[in-house]
Amino acid sequence: MILADFWAQTLRRLHSELSEQQFNLAIAPITVGEEGGAWVIYAKNQFAVNLLRSQYAAKLAAIRAEIAPNAPELAYKVGVGMRYEMADEAVSGSLPVDKLAKEEATHAFLDSLKLENPPKKQSSIKKHAAPVDNFPQRQVFELLDDVAVDKSSKRKTSDSGSLKTADKPPSKRKSAEKTSTKSSKRSVLGALGNLPLVSDIDVPIEDMFELTETVAPPETKSAPKRKHTTAQDILAERMNNLRPSKKSEKPSSEPSSSPKKTNTKTPAIEAAKAKEGAEQRHVLTNLSPEYTFDTLVEGKGNHLAAAVAKSIAEKPGDSMYNPFFVYGSTGLGKTHLVQAIANEFLRLNPKARVRYMHSDEYLKTFMTTVRNKTWDSFKQQYLHYNLLIIDDIQFIQGKDRTMEEFFFLFEHFHSRNQQIILTCDQLPSSLENMEKRLVSRFSWGMTIKLEPPELEMRVDILERKAAMVGVTLSEDASMFIAQNVKQNVRELEGALNRVLARCRFEKRNTIDLDLATEALQDIVTNNHKGVTVELIMKAVADFYHLRISDLLGKKRTRNIARPRQMAMALSKELTNMSLPAIGDAFAGRDHTTVLHAIKTITKLRVDDPELGLEYEKLLSLAQDKAG
Ligand SMILES: Nc1ncnc2c1ncn2[C@@H]1O[C@H](COP(=O)(O)OP(=O)(O)OP(=O)(O)O)[C@@H](O)[C@H]1O
Numbered sequence: 199m200i201l202a203d204f205w206a207q208t209l210r211r212l213h214s215e216l217s218e219q220q221f222n223l224a225i226a227p228i229t230v231g232e233e234g235g236a237w238v239i240y241a242k243n244q245f246a247v248n249l250l251r252s253q254y255a256a257k258l259a260a261i262r263a264e265i266a267p268n269a270p271e272l273a274y275k276v277g278v279g280m281r282y283e284m285a286d287e288a289v290s291g292s293l294p295v296d297k298l299a300k301e302e303a304t305h306a307f308l309d310s311l312k313l314e315n316p317p318k319k320q321s322s323i324k325k326h327a328a329p330v331d332n333f334p335q336r337q338v339f340e341l342l343d344d345v346a347v348d349k350s351s352k353r354k355t356s357d358s359g360s361l362k363t364a365d366k367p368p369s370k371r372k373s374a375e376k377t378s379t380k381s382s383k384r385s386v387l388g389a390l391g392n393l394p395l396v397s398d399i400d401v402p403i404e405d406m407f408e409l410t411e412t413v414a415p416p417e418t419k420s421a422p423k424r425k426h427t428t429a430q431d432i433l434a435e436r437m438n439n440l441r442p443s444k445k446s447e448k449p450s451s452e453p454s455s456s457p458k459k460t461n462t463k464t465p466a467i468e469a470a471k472a473k474e475g476a477e478q479r480h481v482l483t484n485l486s487p488e489y490t491f492d493t494l495v496e497g498k499g500n501h502l503a504a505a506v507a508k509s510i511a512e513k514p515g516d517s518m519y520n521p522f523f524v525y526g527s528t529g530l531g532k533t534h535l536v537q538a539i540a541n542e543f544l545r546l547n548p549k550a551r552v553r554y555m556h557s558d559e560y561l562k563t564f565m566t567t568v569r570n571k572t573w574d575s576f577k578q579q580y581l582h583y584n585l586l587i588i589d590d591i592q593f594i595q596g597k598d599r600t601m602e603e604f605f606f607l608f609e610h611f612h613s614r615n616q617q618i619i620l621t622c623d624q625l626p627s628s629l630e631n632m633e634k635r636l637v638s639r640f641s642w643g644m645t646i647k648l649e650p651p652e653l654e655m656r657v658d659i660l661e662r663k664a665a666m667v668g669v670t671l672s673e674d675a676s677m678f679i680a681q682n683v684k685q686n687v688r689e690l691e692g693a694l695n696r697v698l699a700r701c702r703f704e705k706r707n708t709i710d711l712d713l714a715t716e717a718l719q720d721i722v723t724n725n726h727k728g729v730t731v732e733l734i735m736k737a738v739a740d741f742y743h744l745r746i747s748d749l750l751g752k753k754r755t756r757n758i759a760r761p762r763q764m765a766m767a768l769s770k771e772l773t774n775m776s777l778p779a780i781g782d783a784f785a786g787r788d789h790t791t792v793l794h795a796i797k798t799i800t801k802l803r804v805d806d807p808e809l810g811l812e813y814e815k816l817l818s819l820a821q822d823k824a825g
Pocket residue numbers: 493494495496500526527528529530531532533534535623659687688691778
């Protein structure tokens with residue numbers, strides 16, 4: 199059983215067992231979600247969480263054991279998740295739903311919308327609140343649909359003061375009717391109070407309940423008119439428009455023309471709504487709101503990838519880009535890029551179902567599934583997304599059952615034109631321990647490598663990021679940092695953060711060359727040594743009478759494995775490379791292997807004086823080689 203069904207049935211059950219007041223107070227406001235395979239009950243604050251734990255946890259656990267025995271235990275948290283409707287079917291013991299009462303209540307609501315004096319009508323709403331609350335909201339909408347399109351209701355509507363569609367010219371009547379139906383439904387939603395949070399989204403209410411398997415984006419107000427027919431068209435246009443991003447496009451210094459930032463009315467309410475929306479979106483999608491195309495700096499290293507990414511955000515699921523496989527070494531912006539796709543897709547299609555997850559999360563969920571034998575729930579939870587991102591897919595390598603499950607997931611997505619996006623630290627064909635059928639499928643769509651940022655792009659990134667926190671970076675300072683930190687954007691950010699920290703400490707708002715040089719002294723010293731991982735390998739190979747290919751190879755005999763570990767430890771000490779970058783340099787080894795090597799050598803240098811001496815010699819030999 200999937201969470202949505204479980205919660206819908208649980209609501210129905212609790213509704214029948216609790217008093218109206220208990221239900222409305224404690225249960226109705228609950229939202230639910232899934233985190234790492236666990237089912238989570240979210241309440242708005244700690245008080246509500248405590249109340250649920252003390253008063254209702256036992257009851258909920260009993261319901262779970264009865265109707266979803268294989269589901270994970272329920273967890274309780276402060277937060278916002280998904281709000282589901284009560285199940286349609288009346289289970290035994292639940293309150294019978296009287297159709298007449300429903301219709302009466304529905305008409306009462308509709309009538310209430312027609313009156314010019316809403317407060318009066320609220321008393322009418324109250325009067326009918328109980329029967330209306332007693333049946334699922336979806337049924338209310340279905341009834342509303344009937345009423346709204348029914349001719350007699352149209353007559354009723356046209357009689358009212360506020361919805362006089364009959365007075366309008368025929369050309370406008372249809373849209374006016376549509377609008378009035380839509381706004382009537384909105385008002386009913388508002389009157390009902392206990393709403394799905396998606397009601398804030400500006401889409402027709404009937405669309406909210408659409409359960410299509412593939413993406414069928416509604417024409418929302420914010421969605422640009424589609425003039426392209428295929429993803430290739432979109433890409434072609436983007437490629438025509440390729441150009442390095444300009445400094446003048448700094449996101450913090452200029453107001454954006456992006457529609458999502460337009461904010462004309464009641465800023466406080468809009469901001470609160472946006473915040474709640476962002477929180478909810480994060481719970482549901484796991485996306486970081488700051489990873490957008492606006493904040494992604496483009497340069498030679500990622501131009502093509504960014505162009506493809508934007509095409510996918512506009513038209514996901516196109517076979518040309520499905521899957522979208524982005525690879526490259528650490529810190530080059532893979533996660534940022536793929537999340538930007540999802541954030542943009544959601545902006546254009548607010549009710550789309552999107553999920554980002556690191557492969558760690560996928561693995562953990564899978565292990566929980568194996569432990570609890572909750573296969574159905576595991577399968578179901580992924581299949582309904584329009585767009586799914588799995589970051590660092592290389593981590594499922596060598597895990598046979600996980601790869602097998604992932605194969606079915608992939609097939610499901612691909613065959614239904616649901617977009618799947620994968621990131622990896624290497625080309626699919628280099629994934630030695632990945633199932634062959636997966637490796638071949640990874641290359642079915644578009645595979646793109648992210649390259650390290652070139653100097654101009656590094657300068658651009660630094661200036662934009664400094665501007666975002668309101669600090670000015672002088673030209674020579676940004677050039678200095680960019681020339682000394684070349685590996686990847688994460689390290690560039692790290693260096694900038696150090697400079698910013700010093701800047702704040704000195705209570706300044708401008709970073710000049712002196713300040714940057716002081717803050718990054720150690721990095722610069724290391725760089726000036728000119729020691730590279732290749733020189734270290736050469737020094738180690740010469741010292742132990744080996745070939746560099748031995749250090750890069752797979753043999754694990756002591757006479758090769760130990761020098762390899764020495765070379766890795768020396769690389770960490772003599773360069774400013776990160777663990778994954780060192781792993782990359784050693785024929786794509788994992789960063790955990792590098793970490794293990796460093797720990798082993800650090801311990802041996804203490805325990806084994808001879809090895810300690812060798813290490814010291816190698817330190818100076820490597821530096822000598824650098825001259
Ligand atoms: N082109 C870019 N423009 C702006 N910021 C960037 C860019 N590329 C990377 N970054 C920033 O650098 C940091 C690291 O990026 P990210 O996590 O996306 O890298 P990654 O390739 O996924 O790394 P890993 O493989 O280690 O997970 C993030 O803070 C990200 O916002």
